[in-house]
Amino acid sequence: MRKLSAHYIFTGTGIILKKGIIILTDDGVIVDIIDTNGELDELSGVEFYSGVMVPGFVNAHCHIELSHLRDIFPEKTGLPVFLKNVIQYRNLEENKVIEEARKADSELWKNGVVAVGDISNTDTTFQLKSESKIAYHTFIETLGFSPQRAERAFGWAKHCFDEVQSLGLSASIVPHSPYSISKALLEMISEFAISQHSILSMHSQECSEEDALYCSGDGEIVRHLTENLAIDLTFFKPTGKSALESVIDWLPIENKLLLVHNICTGQKDIDFIAKTRSLNKTWFVLCPDSNLYIEDRLPDIELFRKNKLLICLGTDSLSSNHKLSVLDEMKTIQSHFPAIPFGEIVIWATRNGAEALEMDDWAGTIEKGKKPGINLITGMDLQHLQLQSQSKVKRLI
Numbered sequence: 541m542r543k544l545s546a547h548y549i550f551t552g553t554g555i556i557l558k559k560g561i562i563i564l565t566d567d568g569v570i571v572d573i574i575d576t577n578g579e580l581d582e583l584s585g586v587e588f589y590s591g592v593m594v595p596g597f598v599n600a601h602c603h604i605e606l607s608h609l610r611d612i613f614p615e616k617t618g619l620p621v622f623l624k625n626v627i628q629y630r631n632l633e634e635n636k637v638i639e640e641a642r643k644a645d646s647e648l649w650k651n652g653v654v655a656v657g658d659i660s661n662t663d664t665t666f667q668l669k670s671e672s673k674i675a676y677h678t679f680i681e682t683l684g685f686s687p688q689r690a691e692r693a694f695g696w697a698k699h700c701f702d703e704v705q706s707l708g709l710s711a712s713i714v715p716h717s718p719y720s721i722s723k724a725l726l727e728m729i730s731e732f733a734i735s736q737h738s739i740l741s742m743h744s745q746e747c748s749e750e751d752a753l754y755c756s757g758d759g760e761i762v763r764h765l766t767e768n769l770a771i772d773l774t775f776f777k778p779t780g781k782s783a784l785e786s787v788i789d790w791l792p793i794e795n796k797l798l799l800v801h802n803i804c805t806g807q808k809d810i811d812f813i814a815k816t817r818s819l820n821k822t823w824f825v826l827c828p829d830s831n832l833y834i835e836d837r838l839p840d841i842e843l844f845r846k847n848k849l850l851i852c853l854g855t856d857s858l859s860s861n862h863k864l865s866v867l868d869e870m871k872t873i874q875s876h877f878p879a880i881p882f883g884e885i886v887i888w889a890t891r892n893g894a895e896a897l898e899m900d901d902w903a904g905t906i907e908k909g910k911k912p913g914i915n916l917i918t919g920m921d922l923q924h925l926q927l928q929s930q931s932k933v934k935r936l937i
């Protein structure tokens with residue numbers, strides 16, 4: 541049995557305890573939580589830490605399969621150039637890909653992450669995910685803007701799905717983004733998702749060029765599809781609507797959906813999603829460090845707060861981020877949006893991700909009976925309860 545205490549405990553439920561005590565079994569199951577009302581008397585056997593304790597982090601969007609692309613691509617070039625680079629450099633010897641993905645898995649663990657929503661386009665990382673201390677939900681991601689590719693793309697995804705499930709990992713088949721998917725492929729994904737009650741995920745509104753493709757059939761994404769991927773677009777008719785509006789009707793409303801990035805998401809989009817599908821089943825995943833890396837822009841997070849959206853955090857991959865650290869994403873948010881209370885960012889980094897990935901029976905909050913992992917954040921401004929650039933995370937259990 542261990543008894544842990546710190547200056548503050550942010551439980552991830554909204555409750556904050558000053559000098560509270562968490563009692564856990566040696567393998568991390570919470571047995572009791574004591575509210576000391578800030579008066580921690582000399583209690584034998586209590587490990588007291590200077591800083592703030594929070595639940596283990598949930599990284600709702602990552603691609604450990606792309607970890608070998610760390611520090612290769614230039615920053616702030618925009619999404620179309622980034623996509624071209626990924627195509628050019630992503631294929632490498634499988635052993636090297638696995639080796640770098642293993643390092644990424646250790647880095648995530650060391651940085652206090654207990655659960656990950658991880659995108660896979662291949663089966664390369666399944667074995668290591670099944671051996672990891674981290675709980676993974678694998679999003680098997682399909683790509684294919686040309687309807688002729690739909691059958692083959694879904695067939696490969698289904699093969700990967702069967703393989704990952706045989707290793708005992710939870711998984712779902714998902715679309716990559718509105719600009720890399722056909723209606724034919726989305727219909728196959730949707731039918732399968734309904735039968736499996738799958739969690740869906742899609743990159744969305746990462747740059748304004750996505751809308752140009754659907755609105756007018758022009759722009760940088762169009763050039764990417766025709767020049768880099770050699771797709772004949774004669775079949776494609778622009779919808780005159782935004783990318784999100786054009787495809788969201790093809791996704792089943794009964795399934796959970798994680799929309800990733802949301803850099804260009806405005807009030808009109810939020811109203812549209814609210815009208816089309818329930819906002820209670822839609823999570824908005826923010827990957828701010830990746831957004832700064834690729835587009836040098838951040839989403840309108842204050843607007844999302846105003847609309848009470850379900851927000852969670854992701855690191856994206858090492859091809860567009862220098863580290864896989866949820867704390868670093870929190871620090872970026874805190875430094876650009878200082879008015880957002882730290883406790884709210886903690887909920888985005890823990891509980892909301894656990895609920896989105898259906899791991900909230902054990903992760904995401906410090907509550908009796910759960911085994912969420914406990915992180916200690918040091919180097920905070922404890923007077924104003926704000927993260928600072930020197931803040932660090934240490935996994936206590």
Ligand SMILES: [Zn+2]
Pocket residue numbers: 601602603659743800856857
């Ligand atoms: Zn991504």
